[in-house]
Amino acid sequence: MAEVVELIHYPVKGCAGVPVRTAVVEPAGLAHDRAFLVLGPDGAGRTQRRDPKLAVVSPRVRAEAGGERLTLRAPGMEVLRLDVDTAGERREVTLFGQPLRGIDQGDEAAAWFSEVLGAPSRLVRVPPENGRVTDGATPGTSRYADSSAVHLLTRTTLDDFNARLAERGSAPLPMARFRPNIVVDGWDGRPYAEDRVRRLRLGEVELGYTKLAVRCAVTLVDQRTGTKAGPEPLRTLAGYRRAEGGGVVFGSKFSVVRPGALAVGDGVEVADRAAPER
Structure with missing residues (x-):
């Protein structure tokens, strides 16, 4: 079977x-799957197509009282632990040219991913009201x-x-x-x-x-x-x-x-x- x-x-x-x-x-999909997206300076989502070093970043999401906590690890980097923002201002992002929305997770996350990838980056989370149609x-x-x-x-x-x-x-x-x-x-x-x-x-x-x-x-x-x-x-x-x-x-x-x-x-x-x- x-x-x-x-x-x-x-x-x-x-x-x-x-x-x-x-x-x-x-x-x-599976809980937490592709809930976060790394952006370039133009607001377009980064993927391994152009940024293969994303593969060495190991993320974990844990539910806590009152919210979620994201932990990020990568070789040679300090471990980053973030309280996930699900209530912040929504911003426009694009993924393969499709307009979507995200909630920016702050300057600390942006600096961490920028160092890993060697290029300016920011991290966003999909809004709870996500209504993307596939x-x-x-x-x-x-x-x-x-x-x-x-x-x-x-x-x-x-x-x-x-x-x-x-x-x-x-x-x-x-x-x-x-x-x-x-x-x-x-x-x-x-x-x-x-x-x-x-x-x-x-x-x-x-x-x-x-x-x-x-x-x-x-x-x-x-x-x-x-x-x-x-x-x-x-x-x-x-x-x-x-x-x-x-x-x-x-x-x-x-x-x-x-x-x-x-x-x-x-x-x-x-x-x-x-x-x-x-």
């Missing part, structure tokens, strides 16, 4: 993921994710990809290179089963398919070092996973149809699946 084998949220977009055993899945086959919402709320991959899919790398004489890549939220194992042993899933039930949660995940240059970044590490996985994916609209695809994205609790070990039920391509 298929089951959830990994859960990961990414509190600050582009920064390191936080593996968890249990999670609350909200309409905008597209795809099942419209939904998310915080500062690229698009849909949840990115899902199967271990079988990664195993197939790594087998193709081995045929080239290349070392395998870890799951972290693809930055999923949910990793599933046990779907009848077939890779890319997530491509055809249209409705999923996991624990208390129900997800609706939005689109295939088109992969970008972030997959080229070694998540341990924050440096670009060569042509893989895009070179190999280009040989067998090209999308009709351009680019290459690996994994699927979903909207949250029914929020709820989710845990590693929960069973995964496919409620609706697209017919196989002929």
Whole structure:
């Protein structure tokens, strides 16, 4: 039987993921996922596409009486602990050209990220009233994710990809290179089963398919070092996973149809699946 084998949220977009055993899945995705965004001087969100060093920043969010506390760690930096501001003035930000809003988290956070990245930066949090609408086959919402709320991959899919790398004489890549939220194992042993899933039930949660995940240059970044590490996985994916609209695809994205609790070990039920391509 298929089951959830990994859960990961990414509190600050582009920064390191936080593996968890249990999670609350909200309409905008796993709790705390992409709740914070690092900005450049023009108010545009920074990502690993241009700022791969974001990967070495390790964030943690902890709920406390009366609010949240964000802890940030990075090599060679003092640990920064912030009381999260969710009531401050809203400011305009952009993410891939899309206008959104954020709450600035202050000069101390700005100075910390500016030093890590070697460029002027500020940190914002998504407002509690976030009303972002995401597209795809099942419209939904998310915080500062690229698009849909949840990115899902199967271990079988990664195993197939790594087998193709081995045929080239290349070392395998870890799951972290693809930055999923949910990793599933046990779907009848077939890779890319997530491509055809249209409705999923996991624990208390129900997800609706939005689109295939088109992969970008972030997959080229070694998540341990924050440096670009060569042509893989895009070179190999280009040989067998090209999308009709351009680019290459690996994994699927979903909207949250029914929020709820989710845990590693929960069973995964496919409620609706697209017919196989002929």
